[in-house]
Amino acid sequence: MADAALFEFLHMEMVAELWAHHSDPGPGGTPLLTLLRQIFSREHRTSLYAVLGQKMSLSVLEGMGFRVGQALGERLPQETLAFREELDVLKFLCKDLWVAVFHKQMDSLRTNHQGTYVLQDNSFPLLIRMASGPQYLEEAPKFLAFTCGLLRGTLSTLGIKSLVTASVASLPTCKFQVVIQKT
């Protein structure tokens, strides 16, 4: 089905575009970066750039995922009855949301019953074309940020405030950790 490929390509381009400027910190850049450039000396400049730039790009990706998640949180549960409890919402994420976006279900869901959930995907579609094993491990976070935001956004529309992080031990298996924020 062409749909899956379209999203994968778009996502790849999003990541590529956001990281295109990192290798070459030219004269341009945001006001924040310009200010920091003036404050810090030459030796520290490039590494600070790299770190800040990375963090900003990851936030941008996460933010995009969040907004998409918010919309999907309204669109997807059309036929599903309202959720009785938190676990139902998480199951919805693992089944309906994952199927709608990635055309497969989440492989496992674990919880400590105290607001922390670990969702594991053994062949995450956005990583599966990259490698199989420990190669490119350090690049993996870039390809998970959008999806973390997606989960957080969907939860937000369903009334749950959360913090979502992802971890990869070996491609293409990855784990998403959802921590519910109690207010």
Added chain:
Amino acid sequence: MAVCVAVIAKENYPLYIRSAPTENELKFHYMVHTSLDVVDEKISAMGKALVDQRELYLGLLYPTEDYKMFRKLHNSYTDVMCNPFYNPGDRIQSRAFDSMVTSMMIQVC
């Protein structure tokens, strides 16, 4: 079928509110706030009981067969949400949404 339509955000402020011009608008704004209180009451009383999206609507103020209207409204709201130029929390300014609400309100009068 409707003389007043309001979409309320999670933070209890209206994203969209419109009433038929013949009626007193202030009265409807009060009613909207009262109905929010009723929703809160119903939700806190529910606990783990089965909550059906349609049932939530029907159980609220007057049991009618207007869940179709609620469904149309929710579908239009979903369309607004999916618009990338709409930021959640803003007032709803979509013309498509306006015309859907107009069609709902016209059915009565």
